[in-house]
Amino acid sequence: MDIGKWISGRLKEIPIDDYINNTRHRIYPTLKKQFVIQRAFSVPLSCGEGTALLSTPDDPAKTKNILIILLHDIYHDSSYPLWHWIHTLNDDGFSVLTIDWDGHGTPTTSSFEIQETTRSIPLILQRLYGQSGGLGLGAKRQGPLCFLMGHGLGASYALISATRLDVAEAVSGVIAVSPIIAHNDKFRFFGDIPTLFNVVAWTQDFANKFSYYGIRWLKGIFFSPSTKTFPVRTKLFIHPSEQIKRFVFEAFSERRLLRQVKTPVLWLHGRKDCSFSYENSVPLMMEIPTAFFSYHDNNRNYLRMSLSDKIQQFSSQFISSLNSSLQDQ
Helix, strand or coil: CCHHHHHHCCCEEECHHHHHHHCCCCCCCHHHHCCEEEEEEEEEECCEEEEEEEEEECCCCCCCCEEEEEECCCCCECCECCHHHHHHHHHCCCEEEEECCCCCCCCCCCCECCCHHHHHHHHHHHHHHCCCCCCCCCCCCCCCEEEEEEECHHHHHHHHHCCCHHHHHHCCEEEEECCCCCCCCCCCHHHHHHHHCCHHHHHHHHHHHHHHHCCCHHHHHHCHHHHCCCCCCECCCCCHHHHHHHHHHHHHHHCCHHHHCCCCEEEEEECCCCCCCHHHHHHHHCCCCCCEEEEEECCCCHHHHHHCCHHHHHHHHHHHHHHHHHHHC
């Protein structure tokens, strides 16, 4: 299947130059772009309209009939800082649709309200897989196998979406990297210093990312809330961090939404995460009733998990194993 053509029949395509120049997204590295095809689209969101970038392998013989919908963390966008994930997943034959969700990217019409944003993924899936006659996601059209993959708050939204029956019928699995499900009231910035500033961190996680983002990326990756080019456009006069704190407690601790997840889940988390601790997340994640796989890195924190090249490796294995089991059915 030509996934690019399939998506263009369901989403409004916009010129790739407009995506880069008019919206000030970062340019995909030229050397990494030799073997991929990229197309830009506008996507429906619960709080407006956003933009998305589709990256597919340029070799049809190598391309698998699998689409990964990638959801960035808060304060990031569809072009930053997950190029290294997209590049490796494309090398493995997967197509990746990375989305600017509510209040992110510019100049879109969307705004961020943490509760309303939970409806954006179902809206996008409805546009991609739902019947045009209003029959809903359950009566889905043919299309590629679909997986949700997210980092931080994007992973939280993917998990919440997987509690819906209509989403579960369109999505074959969820990959959650450092999901924000348990807020750490005892956050200690200095607790991250030994994890960030050591030789292993620089050689394994940071040094090989300069080919994707250049020298300026370090400033943005370490200080994204204050220096990001795209400030979050909030719908309410409540700081995003306070919205997240209230939302996470209500959704995962009070309502116990993870008990309703209906798809297989791959969970990847750093044991040295001082922002959203592994210890607080474990009892909540263990409530997921479906097939559950996990990788817990003993040496990485929240930031370094997003930079780890093991993420793509385990994600590819997870997707390939589920794809094989589905074909055997």
